[in-house]
Amino acid sequence: MDAEKLNIKTLAAKYNYEKKALIAILQDIQEACHYLPQEVLGEVSKTLDIPLIDIISVATFYKAFSLEPKGEHQVTVCVGTACHIRGAPKVLDEFEKKLGIKTGQTTEDMKFSLDSVACLGCCAIGPVVVVDGNYHAQTSIRDVDKILKKY
Amino acid sequence: MNNGKFQSIEELKKRIETAKQKRETDTTPVLTVSAGTCGQARGSMEVIDALEKQIKESKLEGKVKIKVTGCHGFCEAEPNIILKPQDLFYQHVQPQDAEDIINMTISQEKVVDRLLYKEPASGEVKKKENDISFYEKQKRIVMGDNALIDPTDIEDYLSIGGYFALTKIFNGMNPENIIEEVIKSGLRGRGGAGFPTGKKWEFARRSSGDIKYIICNADEGDPGAYMDRSLMEGNPHRVLEGMIIGAYAIGASEGYIYIRDEYPLALKHIMRAIEEAEALGLLGDNIMGSGFDFKVRISKGAGAFVCGEETALMASIEGKIGEPRQRPPFPAVKGLWKRPTNINNVETWGNIPIIINKGADWFAGIGTKGSKGTKVFSLVGKINNTGLVEVPMGISLREVIFDVGGGIPGGKEFKAVQTGGPSGGCIPKEKLDLPIDYESLAEAGSIMGSGGMIVMDENTCMVDVAKYFLNFLRDESCGKCLSCREGTQRLWEIVTDITEGRGKKEDIELLEQLAVAVKDASMCGLGQTAANPVLSTLKYFKDEYYEHIVKKKCPALVCKEIVSAPCQYICPVDQEASVYIALIAQGKFEEAFKIIRKDNPLPSVCGRVCDHKCESVCKSGEIGEPIAIRALKRFVMDWAAEKKLNGQPPKTEKRKNVKVAVVGSGPAGLAAAHKLNLLGYDVTIFESQPVAGGMLSVGIPEHRLPKSVLNADIDYILNAGVTLKTNMALGKDFTLDDLLNEKFKAIFIAIGAHKSLGMNIPGENAESVFPAMKFLTQVNLGKHVDLGEKVGIIGGGNAAIDAARVAIRNKNTKKVTILYRRTQKEMPAYEEEVESAIEEGVDIQFLTAPTEVLTDNGKVKGVTCIRMKLGDMDESGRRRPVPIEGSEYTIEIDTLITAIGERPDTSFVQEKDNIRLTKWDTIQTDEETYLTDRTGVFAGGDVVTGPSSVVKALGAGKEAALCIDRFLQGVNPAKEYTLNRPSVYIEPVELTEEEIDTAHRPQMPRLAVEERKFNFKEVEKGLTEEMAVREARRCLRCELETEDGKKAIGREK
Amino acid sequence: MITIILNNLEVQVEEGWSVLEACKFYGLEIPTLCYNEGLSPYGGCRLCLVEIGKPPNTKLASSCTYPCEEGLIVRTDTKRVINARNMMIELMLSIAPNSKTVQDLASKFGVKQLRFTVRNEECLLCGLCVRMCREQMDGKAIGFQNRGHNKKISTPFDIRSEVCRLCGGCIYICPACQLRCHGPNPDTAVCNACLQMDPTCVDVYDQAQCWMYDAGRCGTCVREDDNKKNNQEQGLRPDEAKS
Structure with a gap:
């Protein structure tokens, strides 16, 4: 779904205006806009008749959502237990160093967002780094530069 | 059929029969490619493309099929292919292998050797899937079908008997029968808590209400666990079948599958499966004319571990934050939208069809008394055969880790296995023979959990592991309960301080108290188990915590701030x-x-x-x-x-005017003397040999350490004002009492370990048989030594190599042979020394040991040896050599040098000296102070540790000097630890x-x-x-x- | 009426009562923080713990949310309860050491040591202000955000809420704020100074979410770093702005 074409009423209609579909609706907005814009959330509040504060509670509770705009490319480093034992923290450190930002932040030029995730379920190939949906297996600190250069 | 939907169970039965027939009669070879999320990440799709291309090129369309399946479980081997019907197993397949696979294996039935699996321990090659040690002990009643079907095609599922259980439940079984069967089977929840599934269903059935729900918990938030993902990706219909059965038994008309956001492929496959099932009328209204309505909807998680908890999960489905609520009332009574709800884990649902098909008794025949059936574990971490393993309950941890898992990579030592995710605990080496079932794991301080099994080795720091889990939990806590929210945060702060060198002794007690409070006071499972990682690591690895707190050391060298x-x-x-x-x-x-x-x-x-x-x-x-x-x-x-x-050593002007004696001028003595002198003490070194240096001057030959270099270092110490008295042997030329009478206020004994061990074989006292230390000392002191033409050396350490390289430099010697009882890999000597020796012409024979020295007129003429082979591990971690019966042989030699180890010569110790010796003749000292039992008498270096390294002795000397200084100042002499x-x-x-x-x-x-x-x-x-x-x-x-x-x-x- | 066994005594209670209500009825003193008779129970502070069940299979539960059931066994001052409760108080002290409510609790239950680093955050996340706003005042202007150790209470986007009617209910009910607030003029006994000043704070700090938020006085709903951000955005005078 495209950010420009996002029509909250249409979206809500897709879910029959059901309050229980709030999370699903927010997920759709997140996918389209790469974050949850303030005005959009205000509209959702009115359309679904849910107090804005409740929507914010949900939006900030779940990690899938971001109230801040994300970068063009999403770099996610898995820090699950198996990946942790195999050296994921060093890889994450290296990304922080090379991008000049901390985990959870976005570079100033809005090119990269760096996040960590607790487990992607690919423990056999850890440490795992996902960039824009592409999985990189057995990442070492040497690979960090190579991965970033691709984008 | 109407609109393609089954109208009766007969229609379904017939369709299953037809599909089965078709499958069984089709003899076309099938290349089954494992392509779950990991497989794809490793390149399965590219392999499939390459195979398809090659099949076209080789004009074999129709003669061979490719089946894209979900995960086969053996993740380490991916991308892997199983060729049916012969069950040929190929691992690590790359796109470039497609040519050989098609042209050799398919066309000519020739095996491509390089793609076959090799056992890591024995090197044996295994062709068939079931022969591989990874699969041998498994019982894949739930996951096994993954390798047989295309998960995006319901026909394939039907062809292996899928949905047959529905024909049973709608024909002659009523909901009570079904529940009875599940209770009889003994199935317990596979999501973590292990509650008896049948009983849970019964509660929901008994609750009053027209509308009931069932939920499939596919949130799988435990890091390291991915068996649910694998089942959803590889066999989604199996889960649906289980849910339909459960819904019918309970009387639910709607089911939800709550699947986590991070599983896009599983979501795709389950959505498609639902569509396919609806299309065939297996889901929907009046299923197959039974009068039973059941619809399944998907609810996606949004990244919250706590939503794996039942009540939080339901809140999330209702569109709210995932905050757990108080139970009672239990979900079976008041669940989703306050209606009776039954929640089960993916693997639990996956077990239901086979229980209905094969019967409760069959199922109860697997496993232990209290834990029936199998469990799928994700075996990950420091393990050779990483993957998903399904084993019968009751199998031991040892079998899973070493037989199925193939042991620890790199020959490292096993340290602990973490089970149950963040709610679980670490199980150490001593408990490896524990049978895997709910009760034993709980007794050991862990839990079964969802089945994550993370193996850790000697390079894993257990304090870091506790920190890791606490960090995870303080983020994932919903935050309602003060005990969980603040508790996990504070536990994390304290453990972090410990890993960064700021730990205090009181921290352990505080951790334990806080952990108990968090466990007791929290409302939901997350909080109640949040303290488990800390409690279990404290239980089994408290020493490691103390090393971090007191000594500011991380034995596994993991904690960055400490190391x-x-x-x-x-x-x-x-x-x-x-x-x-x-x-x-x-x-x-x-x-x-x-x-x-x-x-x-x-x-x-x-x-x-x-x-x-x-x-x-x-x-x-x-x-x-x-x-x-x-x-x-x-x-x-x-x-x-x-x-x-x-050349210019620093001189300390301010003197304390206190005399300290150092006995021995090896590295330990020299280092102590140097430090004590710098601290202002008047030091005299007593050395038994005519030259200073200890092992450095009499042990190590000049081609490794030139005398000029050694003497420059020694002179630097002596020139700073240290007095050296040579040819003074303790016990012979003076006693400890003499020193004290001469007003030395403290004594440091550092006489090293120069007494060679004997071989204890007949003939070892013959002429021309002598220990390496004696030989090297003579040479280093410039004395002449008679060496024969054929020199034999027994041993594998640096002394043996040194002796060998000195011997080979003797003009008289034509051949030098070293006899060592283990292999080159196990030789304690430096690698570069061994290589140099071989370079210089020394012959080294491995796996051989002397049994008798052959003499002629009292002079050595040969040595009889016996061949050895490596047996089990001994305490040093090396495999013990075992003689091979009847393999004796003789070597001709005229000089035999023994270098099998040294011990200190502590014969100077008398009863009245009050110095305790160990059974290895070393001096017993207090670890923290270097003090012997006698006040004012310290010892360090090889005389305490046995033969060790130069730098270790230097370190001992330095530290002992500081202890002596503190002792002489009247304060606690114990070592002081600072952050590195x-x-x-x-x-x-x-x-x-x-x-x-x-x-x-x-x-x-x-x-x-x-x-x-x-x-x-x-x-x-x-x-x-x-x-x-x-x-x-x-x-x-x-x-x-x-x-x-x-x-x-x-x-x- | 149903029967429960309260501290070894068989007593009668109304069906639907929470264990806390039953205890209060029978005169048992159970300490609470996040509980208020006029608001729905939350069960977040974990102070009102009691031990439920027949030994040795017992567990602790917050009495304000646990429903009475026929035959329920409840004990209110067991060792487990006391140890857990005291640890809760110690944790509270490390968050809000200046709150007289917490200080009183510590003193009453003999909590004499504070072994955690003090954070001085004041907000105990008891949620009374949220429930007050939502249930009593029908405002729904503030609520919980984030989760875990990052949980906080605030208005949407940390700015003045359109639906906030400035009723002051949140301040009134806050246990951390009670008996403490000193404001910029420490001599003022009654904290209403902001409304009496000329110009009033409400006029000057238009974007502030509650008129008590100023220079660190209350402002529990706005965390330290948000304080700074808002200070800068609203051009507060440096001497009034807390860094």
Whole structure:
């Protein structure tokens, strides 16, 4: 779904205006806009008749959502237990160093967002780094530069 | 059928029959490619493309099929292919292998050897899937079908008997029967808590209400667990079938599958499966005319671990935050939208069809009394065969880890296995024979959990593991309960302080108390189990916590803030290797020299003969080659010697006017003397030999350590004001009491370990049989030694190699043979020494041990040996050599040198001396003070530890000197522990791209073999300046990675 | 009426009562923080713990949310309860050491040590202000955000809420704020100074979410770093702005 074409009423209609579909609706907005814009959330509040504060509670509770705009490319480093034992923290450190930002932040030029995730379920190939949906297996600190250069 | 939907169970039965028939009669070979999320990440799709292309090129369309399945479970082997019907197993398949697979295996039925699986322990090659040790002990009643079907095609599922259970439940079984069957089977919840599933269903059935729900919990938030993902991706219909059965039994009309956001492929497959099932009328209204309505909807998680908890999950489905609520009322009574709800885990649902098909008794026949059936575990971490394993309950942890899992990679030692995710605990080596079932794991302080099994080895720090889980939990806690929210945060803060060297002794008690409070006071399962990682690591690994708190040490070398630069961390004399290397990199050799000198009393010696443990823990070595630290140190010392910088020792003007005696002038004695002198004490060294140096001068031959180099280092110490008295042996020329009478206020005994061990075989007292130490001492003191033409040497340590290399330089000697009872890999001697010996013509025979010395007129003429083979491990971690019966043989020799180990000569100790000895003849001292049982008498070095390294003895001498100083000042002499930090932070250099790609550890330039003949010229020539600077630039500068380091070079706020 | 066994005594209670209500009825003193009779129970502070069940299979539960059931066994001052409760108080002290409510609790239950680093955050996340706003005042202007150790209470986007009617209910009910607030003029006994000043704070700090938020006085709903951000955005005078 495209950010420009996002029509909250249409979206809500897709879910029959059901309050229980709030999370699903927010997920759709997140996918389209790469974050949850303030005005959009205000509209959702009115359309679904849910107090804005409740929507914010949900939006900030779940990690899938971001109230801040994300970068063009999403770099996610898995820090699950198996990946942790195999050296994921060093890889994450290296990304922080090379991008000049901390985990959870976005570079100033809005090119990269760096996040960590607790487990992607690919423990056999850890440490795992996902960039824009592409999985990189057995990442070492040497690979960090190579991965970033691709984008 | 109506609209394609089954109208009766007969129609379904017939369709299943037809599909089965078709499958069984189809003899076309099928290449089953494992393509779950991991498989795809490793390139399965590219392999499939390549195979398809090759099939076209080889014009074999229709003659061979490709089936894209979900995960087969053996993740380590992916991308893997199983060729049906012969069950041929190929691993690590790459797109370029497609040609061989099609042309050799399909066309000519020839096996492609390089793709076959090799057992890691024996090297045996296994062709068939079920012969592979990974699969042998498994019982894949739930996951096995993954390898048989295309998960996106319901026909394929039907062809293996899928949905047959529905024909049973709608025909002759009523909901009560079904529940009875599930209760009888003994199935317990596979999501973690292990509640009896049948009972849970019964509660929901008994609850009043027209509308009921069932939920499939596919949130699988435990890091390290992915069996649910694998089942959803690879066999989604199996889960749906289970849910339909459950819904019918309970009386639910709607079902939800709550699947986590991070599983896109599983979501795709389950959505498609639902569509397919609806299309066939297996879901929807009046299913197959039974009158039963059941619809399944999907609810996606949005990244919250706590939503794996039942009540939080339901809140999430209702569109709210995932905050658990108080139970009672239980979900079975008041669940989703306050209606009776039954929640089960994916794997639990997956077990239901087979229980209905094969019966409760069959199922109850697997497993133990209290835990029936199988469990799927994700075996990950430090393990050879990473993957998903399904084993019967009751199998031991040892079998799973070592037989199925193939043991620990790299020959490392097992340390612990973490089960149950963040709610679980770590199980140590002592409990490996535990049977895997709900009760035993709980008793051991862990839980079954969802089945995550994370294996840890000696390089895993258990305190770091506790910190890791606490960090996870403080983020994932919903935050309602103060005990969980604040508790996990504070537990994390305390454990973090411990891992960063700020731990206090009181922390352990506080952790334990807080952990109990968190466990007791929290409302939901997350909070109640949040303290488990801390409690279980404290239970089994408290020592490790103490090492961090008291000694500021991380034995596994993981905690960055404690270790800083591992080279400095591990060095017994605290040498700041990364600092002097950084200075070399910048060409600042004199500053580098000062850094070396500051901490090492015998640096030129160490630069040549140190056992450089620093290099074995070098981080550069983890991703490539370690830095040549010893060679770099030697470079600086040689440079300084040339510039005549090494001669002026510092003199301490302020004297304490207290006399201290040091007995022994080996590295331990010299280091102690040096330090004590600097502290202002008047030191006299008593040395039994005519020269100082101990093992350094009488043990190590000149071609390794030139006397000029050794003496320069020793003179530096003596010239600072230390008195040396040679030819003074303790016990012979003077006693301890004599020293005390002469007003020495403290004595440091550092007489080393120079007494050789005997072989205890007949004939060993013959002429021309002598220990290596005696031999080397004679040679080093310039005395003549008679050596025969054929010299035999028994042993595998540095003494044996030294003796061998000295012997081969003897003009009289034609052949030198070393006999060692283990293999080259196990030889304790330095690798480079062994290589040099072989280079110089020494013959080394492995796996052989002497049984008798053959003599002729009292003189040795040969030695009988017996061949050995390696058996089980002994305490040192090496495999014990075992003689092979009847394999004796003889070697002709005329000189036999024994080098099988040394012990200290502590014969000087008398009853009245009050000095305790151990059973190895070493002196018993207090670990923290170096004190013997006698007040004022200290001991250190080989005389305490047995034969060890030069640098360890140096470290002992340095530390003992500080203890003696404290003792003489009347304060507690015990060692003081400080955090490992360098004295200065040097700016790092920037490597060019070319450098990063081409930089290599340099080869030490050595004298050509020809030039070494019959002389003792130093063989290693030392690095050139160019080589040294290049190598120094390769250093990763680990000390700059701590918070202090980062601040020092301005990288952090 | 149903029967429960309260501290070994068989007593009668109304069906639907929470264990806390039953205890209060029978005069048992159970300490609470996040509980208020006029608001729905939350069960977040974990102070009102009681031990439920027949030994040795017992567990602790917050009595304010646990429903009475026929035959329920409840004990109110067991060792487990006391140890857990005291740890809760110690944790509260480390968050809001200046709150007289917490200080009183510590003193009453003998909590004499504070072994955690003090954070001085004041907000105990008891949620009384949220429930007050939502249930009593029908405002729904503030609520919980984030989760875990990052949980906080605030208005949407940390700015003045359109639906906030400035009723002051949140301040009134806050246990951390009670008996403490000193404001910029420490001599003022009654904290209403902001409304009496000329110009009033409400006029000056238009974007502030509650008129008590100023220079660190209350402002529990706005965390330290948000304070700074809002200070800068609203151009507060440096001497009034807390860094």
